[in-house]
Amino acid sequence: MTAQPETPRPVGEDDRDAAVRRLREAYAQGHVSHEELDERLDQVLAATTHGEIARAVASLPLPPEEDAGRTATIGAASGRIQRRGAWKVPRTLRVESAFGRVRLDLSRAVFEHPVVDIELRLGTGRAVITVPRDAIVDVEDLRTVWKDLRYRPRTRSGPDGPTVRISGAMGMGRLTIRHARR
Structure with missing residues (x-):
């Protein structure tokens, strides 16, 4: 689907x-x-x-009544956190991992909100986030300790694409953000 x-x-x-x-x-x-x-x-x-x-x-x-029920947390002490395919993206997604890899593929995800906040709390390990082709990505509130962020903004994003705001902290790992090709 x-x-x-x-x-x-x-x-x-x-x-x-x-x-x-x-x-x-x-x-x-x-x-x-x-x-x-x-x-x-x-x-x-x-x-x-x-x-x-x-x-x-x-x-x-968000007003408190709008924010209720729109936050989800994905966590793991170690191992792999992965979301892909046609999954519903909550308004706020918290991703917490002490050790391990994180892979979030939003390219085919269902966005119910025009703005999505992804809060990363990662210790060590690599994280890859694939956003829709027409998404607008904001990484101003993301702190990286060990390695720099890998992200090349698209020169043309669609006017009605979702806005993905990524915040939080990355310890000893690298975050790569890429736009889907199709």
Whole structure:
């Protein structure tokens, strides 16, 4: 079973209202400045696709009721952690391993959320993450101790591809991120 790419559907008023409420809540809690609030509100009000709205609210914390049940943890003391094929990617995925290899293939995975956070807590061993061809990858919050990250961003990512934010820490191992070829 292959996951078909989702066609962009028009943004409804309910989607737009939810994004505006989320922005106002983030402003009230001090997560965004007044200028940033104005800029993001303009983006939400001008958005024509869900991807555009998702980018406007991507860095904001989720309200507690939306975050419940969207976090999964995969852990192993040693050995191999592997996910591939058509699996559902949760909103937040925590991967914890003291020793061993990690391989996450998101190329055929089912994304229910436009933004996915992957938090790595890896001791030693190698990790390989394959993202969809049109994914946008953010690795700014990832710390590597021993070896540098191997990732070459695509020059052209699709406007409605998922955003994969990778954070956490890698001990004595290397993380390789690559885009799927098809």
